Amino acid sequence: MKRFFLFLLLIVSVSALMPCHAEGAPAVSDDVKIDLDLSGMSGTIVYSQIYNIMYEPDKYIGKTIRLNGYYDAYEDSETGNVYFACIVPDAAACCAQGIEFVREDEALYPEDYPEPGTDILVTGRLEPYTENGFDYLHLVDAVLVWDSERD
Amino acid sequence: MEMLTAYLAFPFVRYALIVGVLIALCSSLLGVTLVLKRFSFIGDGLSHVAFGAMAIAGVLNLTDDMLFVLPFTVLSAILLLRTGRHTRIKGDAAIAMISVGALAIGYLLLSLFSASTNLSGDVCTTLFGSTSILTLTIGEVRLCIILSAAVILLFFLFYNKIFAVTFDEEFASAVGTRAEAYNLLIAVIIAVIIVLAMNLVGSLLISALIIFPAMSAMRVFQSFRSVTICSAVLSVSCSLIGILASILASTPVGSTIVVADIAAFLIFSLIARFKGGVRS
Numbered sequence: 001m002k003r004f005f006l007f008l009l010l011i012v013s014v015s016a017l018m019p020c021h022a023e024g025a026p027a028v029s030d031d032v033k034i035d036l037d038l039s040g041m042s043g044t045i046v047y048s049q050i051y052n053i054m055y056e057p058d059k060y061i062g063k064t065i066r067l068n069g070y071y072d073a074y075e076d077s078e079t080g081n082v083y084f085a086c087i088v089p090d091a092a093a094c095c096a097q098g099i100e101f102v103r104e105d106e107a108l109y110p111e112d113y114p115e116p117g118t119d120i121l122v123t124g125r126l127e128p129y130t131e132n133g134f135d136y137l138h139l140v141d142a143v144l145v146w147d148s149e150r151d
Numbered sequence: 152m153e154m155l156t157a158y159l160a161f162p163f164v165r166y167a168l169i170v171g172v173l174i175a176l177c178s179s180l181l182g183v184t185l186v187l188k189r190f191s192f193i194g195d196g197l198s199h200v201a202f203g204a205m206a207i208a209g210v211l212n213l214t215d216d217m218l219f220v221l222p223f224t225v226l227s228a229i230l231l232l233r234t235g236r237h238t239r240i241k242g243d244a245a246i247a248m249i250s251v252g253a254l255a256i257g258y259l260l261l262s263l264f265s266a267s268t269n270l271s272g273d274v275c276t277t278l279f280g281s282t283s284i285l286t287l288t289i290g291e292v293r294l295c296i297i298l299s300a301a302v303i304l305l306f307f308l309f310y311n312k313i314f315a316v317t318f319d320e321e322f323a324s325a326v327g328t329r330a331e332a333y334n335l336l337i338a339v340i341i342a343v344i345i346v347l348a349m350n351l352v353g354s355l356l357i358s359a360l361i362i363f364p365a366m367s368a369m370r371v372f373q374s375f376r377s378v379t380i381c382s383a384v385l386s387v388s389c390s391l392i393g394i395l396a397s398i399l400a401s402t403p404v405g406s407t408i409v410v411a412d413i414a415a416f417l418i419f420s421l422i423a424r425f426k427g428g429v430r431s
Contacts, residue, residue, distance in 0.1 A: 041158070043401040048163050048285035055288070091403040094275030 035063035039121055047090045050097035057128065057137055065139060066123040067099065071146065072116050073109070082109050084144075086122045099126075101142035114146045121145040158398055166292045167284045171390045171408075173299035174351045175360060177344045179386030180306050182365035183379050184317045184337060192243065193231060194361040196250035197345045198354035200227040202277055203253035203260075205349075209273070210264040217294065221346050227253075228342035232334050279353040284394070284404050287350065295347055302340050309336065314375055351390070352405030360386065363412035370416075370423035389415050 038046045046067055053060045069088040076083070087098040101122050107113065114120060124139025158164050178194075185191055204223035208216035231245055261274060276283055287295075306313065315323040316333045324330040348357045364386035368378040393408030400407075 041154075042398055044285065044398050044404070045158055045161065045164070049161065051286040052163055055286075091397065091401050094271060094279075 033064060034066050034123065036060070036065045038065070038067040040068070043088060044091050046088045047095075047097050050088055050099060053099070053126070054097065054137070057126070060126050061128060061137075062125065064123065064125050065099070066121065068119065068121045069098070070116075071114050071118045071120040071144075072098070073113065084109075084113065086120055086139075100136065100138035101144070102138055102140050103144055104141040107144075113144075118146050155395065155399065163285050163287065164398065166287045166289070167394055167404075168391065170287060170292055170295045170347075171284060171351055171394045172387050173295060174344070174348050175364075175386040175390035175408075176383055177299050177302045177340075178348055178357075178360040179364040179382040180303070180379060181337070181340055181344060182361040182386070183368070183375065183382050184313055185341065185361055186365045186369070187317050190232075191362050192246055192250075192358065193228070193341060194345060195355075195358040196231065196246035196253075197224055197228055197342055198349065198357040199250040199254040199257070200224055201346055201349055202354040203257035205277055206257035206260045210260050217291075217346065221343065224346050225339050225342040228338040228345075229335060232338040232341075277349070277353060278355045279403060279405055283349075283353075284351050285398075291350070295350075298343050298347060302343055305336065305340060309333065313337065317375070352408055356405045356409050359409040359412055360390075363409070363416050364389070367412075367416040367419040370419040371426070385415055385419075386412075 036049070038049055041049075046069065050067070053065075067086060067088070069086040072085050072087050074083045074085070075081070083100055084102070085098040085100045087096050089096040099122070101124050104124075122139060122142050122144055124142030126137060127140045128135060128137055130136070185193060201220050201224045204220040205216055207223075208219040211219075213219055227249060231249065258274065312323075312328055312333050313336075315326075315328050316330050316337070320330045320334075323333075344361075345357055348360055352360060364382040365378065367385055368381035372378045372381050389411040390408055393411040394404060396402065396411070397404040397407040
């Protein structure tokens with residue numbers, strides 16, 4: 001019994017060290033080629049890189065990007081459209097950069113999404129789109145992963 | 152170390168290191184002169200002027216605010232250093248008035264007319280630098296290299312004259328040195344450095360870049376030349392350490408550089424104490 005308890009303790013400890021694991025979301029396939037992997041990098045680097053992506057999007061369109069940040073959603077009360085984003089604050093916590101994403105699976109909102117503010121890991125392909133005459137960028141076919149322990 | 156190598160692969164990290172080193176070098180060169188001329192606080196005053204100018208440029212929707220901010224700050228520097236000695240409002244009072252006045256007007260203009268949806272973020276970025284050094288465009292990097300090269304060139308070309316004007320302006324004038332002209336040159340160079348340094352540490356922390364390396368060097372060295380060289384080496388080292396530490400630890404760039412400068416000052420003060428006697 002004591003050994004079993006120790007074994008369980010070991011498993012719990014190891015799983016606590018895992019960065020994220022999925023809940024109700026598909027795992028990112030190993031054969032997906034990530035062009036720009038920002039996961040696990042310092043917040044300063046991720047913030048600056050997203051700024052650069054927004055400033056020079058042509059360099060990054062069509063590339064698969066992976067990043068972590070916190071989840072947020074915005075619901076347009078007029079159209080009913082819901083927009084999902086991965087937000088990364090800067091080191092001074094006065095500014096934030098975010099990338100909108102559209103999941104590849106038929107996820108229902110809000111059931112299949114985490115609580116706003118939850119740490120998430122998003123992998124998707126950067127594509128431009130136009131809405132109401134304005135140009136935007138988002139990650140399409142995105143795979144969303146979050147830590148279910150925090151939900 | 153592996154992480155640091157990965158971070159250095161990003162062009163914006165390399166840009167930040169280049170610009171950071173250049174700004175630190177320029178500010179330390181002039182820092183010695185400013186501290187010795189008792190103009191330590193002019194950096195603070197001019198940086199607030201630059202903040203006000205940046206606010207006006209933002210309200211006017213100028214795409215390249217540098218074209219407005221730089222001449223505006225240069226003009227203010229000239230007014231502060233030249234007219235300060237001929238008017239009833241003297242040096243420190245004039246700097247203080249311009250400093251707080253520009254800060255207040257800048258924030259007021261931003262509050263009233265700014266089209267930005269994130270006013271507090273914009274103000275915070277301008278005042279504390281945030282990560283603006285890591286979001287430079289190649290055009291801004293080129294401009295910084297050109298201006299820094301001009302500052303360094305001017306400093307070395309007029310090193311002897313700046314030295315003379317710094318230590319004894321009246322004597323320098325008496326022996327035929329055009330002290331007014333060199334004061335004007337110093338004012339222009341200071342303004343250029345201030346505008347450049349706003350990207351690195353933000354307008355509130357610029358004075359630290361100017362004062363700390365010079366003061367640290369003065370703890371240990373005595374001659375103008377050795378203090379200037381030590382100040383430059385120290386400033387560049389602290390800037391590099393600060394930028395790299397902020398990237399690795401996700402801390403604000405400007406304040407991390409200033410903390411590195413403070414640490415260097417404390418170390419140099421200790422060295423001075425061991426060597427015997429602290430110079431002021």
